[in-house]
Every structure is written in structure tokens, then in C-alpha cells.
Amino acid sequence: MLARPPLRLLRATAFAVVCAGLSALAHIAGGGSFSAPHLAGGVVLAFCAAVPLTGRERTLAAILPVLGGLQVVLHFMLGGAAAHVAHAAHHHAAGGIPGLGMTAAHAWAAALTALWLARGERALWSLLRRLAVRLRVLVAVHAWAPADLPQVPCRAPEPATLRALVLCRHSVTRRGPPFVRVNLSRPHPA
Structure with a gap:
């Protein structure tokens, strides 16, 4: 089953917002800071990365590498060049390379997001198949x-499932002895 464009755009939007949002939270938890334009750019980047992947159901194995790569890119986008110089002490490395805390925060965000999105994917596609x-x-x-068969009203006030409703609506009762017409107006020969 393939997704149609409205569903694809909706899924890509959800992916982008969740990915960039958790990345921003992980960035703050790891001691970093970010600017709103960089966060908006991160949402756009995540959306563009997600659109080609939304045509069919994706598993955790497909989602996790994409999120991992996006977390690396979003780390540098959210910090910006000036912010990297300002908070290089938090990274314990030159050139804006993330330190252990920042790396752990981004890894946590990627794993949590991938798990959440994979479970959502499984639920969404299961629902769509059903x-x-x-x-x-x-x-x-x-x-x-058939239009000529008599319709028998359903005896149950509310069928439990859609299948029961469909079967009950189109059922024909044929239980009991065969129907015999008896003409009472003529005397019976003796």
C-alpha cells in the first residue's frame, strides 16, 4: 500500500516537527543554545529529508539512521557558527564538535524519536490496511x-462489528419447515 500526497505531507510534517523539537530539547539539555531561525531551518531540513521516505511504511531500522544523521546536522544548525564559538567549553573540543553530554542528548533524542515514530508508523499503516x-x-x-431478496431486519440492536452489520443486513431467513400455502376457501375432497 502506497501513501497518497496528503498523507505523505502530513507524515513528513509530523516527522519534521518531532525531530527538530526533540533535537532542540536535547540541545538545551546538553548545555547548548539555539536561535529561532536555526530551529525553523532545522524543521525545513527535516521535512525535506522526510518527504521522499513517506511513500510507504518505514521500520525502526529505516527511521533510526535518518534521524541519527539529522541529529548531527541539526546540532550544527541549532548552534550556529557564532554560538559554537561561544559555547565551545560545553563541547570540550575545538571547532564545535559535540562533547559527551551533547552527544548523549542527541543520541537519546534520535533513539526516542525513532522508536516513537516507528510505533506510530506501525499503528497508522495497520489502521489504513484495516x-x-x-x-x-x-x-x-x-x-x-441482489435486489429481489427480502430484507430481514437485524435482531440485534447493535452489531458488535462491521462484519456482523454487513452480514446481518443482507441475511435471508430460511429456517423452519418449507412454506406451504393452504387454501381454506375450497372444501377438501373426502
């Missing part, structure tokens, strides 16, 4: 239902 099957059944039953 809806597709249900819609096909409804269309097929409605299109091929």
Missing part, C-alpha cells in the same frame, strides 16, 4: 447485493 479491507467489503457487498 480500513481498506473494510471499505472493499462494503463496496463489494453493496454492489453485488
Whole structure:
């Protein structure tokens, strides 16, 4: 099953906001700071990276490397060149290379985001597959239902499932002895 453009854009937007948001939180937790324009650029970058991947269901193994790479890029984007010089002491390295705390914060953000998005992917695609099957059944039953069969009202006030509703709606009761018409107006020959 492939995703249509509206769903793809929605999924890419969710991915970008979650990825950049958790990256910003991890950046602050690791002792860094960032500017709003850099965060906005990070959201756009994450969105652009996500759009080509939203055509079908993705697993944790596919999501985690993309998030890991984005965390590295977002680290440098969120800090900006001037901010890297200002908080180089937090990194314990020259040139803005992240230190252990910052690396741990970004790794935590990438792992948490990947796990969360993979579970969301599994739930979303499971729901879409179930809806597709249900819609096909409804269309097929409605299109091929014979019009000349009598409709028997459903005995249950509320069917428990969609399948029960479809089956009950189109059921024909044929239990009991065969139907025999008896003409009472003529006398029976003796």
C-alpha cells in the first residue's frame, strides 16, 4: 500500500516537527543554545529529508539512521557558527564538535524519536490496511447485493462489528419447515 500526497505531507510534517523539537530539547539539555531561525531551518531540513521516505511504511531500522544523521546536522544548525564559538567549553573540543553530554542528548533524542515514530508508523499503516479491507467489503457487498431478496431486519440492536452489520443486513431467513400455502376457501375432497 502506497501513501497518497496528503498523507505523505502530513507524515513528513509530523516527522519534521518531532525531530527538530526533540533535537532542540536535547540541545538545551546538553548545555547548548539555539536561535529561532536555526530551529525553523532545522524543521525545513527535516521535512525535506522526510518527504521522499513517506511513500510507504518505514521500520525502526529505516527511521533510526535518518534521524541519527539529522541529529548531527541539526546540532550544527541549532548552534550556529557564532554560538559554537561561544559555547565551545560545553563541547570540550575545538571547532564545535559535540562533547559527551551533547552527544548523549542527541543520541537519546534520535533513539526516542525513532522508536516513537516507528510505533506510530506501525499503528497508522495497520489502521489504513484495516480500513481498506473494510471499505472493499462494503463496496463489494453493496454492489453485488441482489435486489429481489427480502430484507430481514437485524435482531440485534447493535452489531458488535462491521462484519456482523454487513452480514446481518443482507441475511435471508430460511429456517423452519418449507412454506406451504393452504387454501381454506375450497372444501377438501373426502
